[in-house]
Amino acid sequence: MISDLHTHSTFSDGALRPVDLVAALSRAGIECISLTDHDTVAGLAQTRKACETAGIRFVPGVEISAQINGEEVHLLGYGFNPKSESLLKFLNIQGERRLTRITEFQRRLVEAGVPISAVDFDGESRSTVGRPHLANAIIAAGAARSIREAFDNYLMPGTATFVPRILPSASESIEKIHASAGIVSLAHPGDYISNQTVLGLIGIGLDAIEVKHPAHDQRLSDYYTDLAVRHNLFCTGGSDYHGWRSGEEENIGRFSMDWELPPNILM
Ligand code: AMP
Ligand code: ZN
Ligand code: FE
Ligand code: FE
Numbered sequence: 199m200i201s202d203l204h205t206h207s208t209f210s211d212g213a214l215r216p217v218d219l220v221a222a223l224s225r226a227g228i229e230c231i232s233l234t235d236h237d238t239v240a241g242l243a244q245t246r247k248a249c250e251t252a253g254i255r256f257v258p259g260v261e262i263s264a265q266i267n268g269e270e271v272h273l274l275g276y277g278f279n280p281k282s283e284s285l286l287k288f289l290n291i292q293g294e295r296r297l298t299r300i301t302e303f304q305r306r307l308v309e310a311g312v313p314i315s316a317v318d319f320d321g322e323s324r325s326t327v328g329r330p331h332l333a334n335a336i337i338a339a340g341a342a343r344s345i346r347e348a349f350d351n352y353l354m355p356g357t358a359t360f361v362p363r364i365l366p367s368a369s370e371s372i373e374k375i376h377a378s379a380g381i382v383s384l385a386h387p388g389d390y391i392s393n394q395t396v397l398g399l400i401g402i403g404l405d406a407i408e409v410k411h412p413a414h415d416q417r418l419s420d421y422y423t424d425l426a427v428r429h430n431l432f433c434t435g436g437s438d439y440h441g442w443r444s445g446e447e448e449n450i451g452r453f454s455m456d457w458e459l460p461p462n463i464l465m
Contacts, residue, residue: 200454201230203257204274204385204408204436209233209241210261210326213441216241220248223439226450232259232276232436234385237292239280240325260289261385262375266368266402269395271384273371274408274434278380285378288366293326295364300327306359307332307352312341329353330442345442369402381405383434388418400429410435410453 206212207219214222216233223231231254233245242258249256260275278285307314314335333348342348352359375382383406387396396407409422410433426433435453439446 199229199255200227200451201232201255202228202436202439202450202454203230203232203259203276203383203434204234204261204411204453205231205439206235206261206441207233207241207245209238210235211328211330211440216244217248219439219441220245220252220254222441223450224252224254228254228451228454230255230257232257232274234259234261234274234436236261236326236328237263237289237296238326239286239289242280258380260375262289262292262371263363263365264368264371265365266395266398269392270363270365271368271391271395271399272386273368273375274383274385274406274436275371275375275380276383276406276434278375278378282374282378285374288370288374292366296327299361299363300332302361303329303332303353303359306361307336310352310359312336312339312352312359314339330440368399372399372403376403381432383408383432386411386413386438387422388414396425400431404431406432406434408435409433410455412438412449412453 202223205219207214207216231249233241235241239260246256257276258278258280262273262275264271264273304314332353333345336342336348336352342351351357354360372382382404384399384404385408387407407422407426409419409426423433433455435455437449437453439450
């Protein structure tokens with residue numbers, strides 16, 4: 199089964215609505231999809247419906263930004279109950295924090311002479327706001343020519359306008375997913391995550407490692423597969439498709455895993 203277990207939609211910082219995302223992945227031959235929007239499960243119902251229509255298997259997903267020992271990690275939750283009250287409450291808090299942070303970013307950007315308005319974030323179905331939305335608003339305001347330039351000049355630590363994020367602990371995040379009957383995979387560990395942090399996460403209940411991801415070359419992918427096997431963890435893979443990054447179309451389907459996840463997370 200060709201799967202893609204890491205994708206984003208307009209419910210966070212992806213370019214495609216769930217129905218269009220499912221159509222695009224389906225055209226590319228994907229047979230099993232997980233939508234893993236940042237800190238929200240609001241797009242899952244639409245994605246599930248689109249998958250049913252397209253005859254594709256669907257795994258509920260979410261990508262939670264968390265921290266452990268001051269290091270930011272992205273945790274992929276899979277197969278949880280998307281209606282879990284405690285999970286929804288937890289994700290709502292993260293959403294509120296994102297909104298507060300983006301508002302402060304806006305204030306500082308305006309102060310720095312970049313005239314962006316709150317209106318820029320009223321996306322059709324959007325429920326998570328993040329720096330990519332700010333980058334687009336900065337471009338629209340004429341203060342940068344590319345996403346990259348917007349990040350480099352206004353959105354990265356070290357710039358005058360940067361606002362840090364308040365992140366939940368990794369242990370609380372893992373707990374919330376476990377309590378709603380899901381499993382947790384560490385997203386793109388090759389993306390600057392220290393080995394000590396990976397081991398720390400394994401120590402607090404990590405279930406899987408995302409071994410296949412565009413940020414990993416074959417060597418890294420082999421390295422994390424070996425680590426997962428040694429610690430008795432599942433392996434996951436996904437394209438991290440956002441629909442607006444260059445070269446992404448070629449990534450669809452390239453990070454599929456032979457099916458090694460517990461069957462109960464398949465819906
Ligand atoms: P946030 O969650 O609001 O801190 O935004 C993080 C998101 O911004 C990541 O998931 C990436 O999609 C994107 N991002 C981070 N750094 C860059 C960069 N240098 N260029 C483009 N996108 C980036
Ligand atoms: Zn993203
Ligand atoms: Fe991520
Ligand atoms: Fe992602």
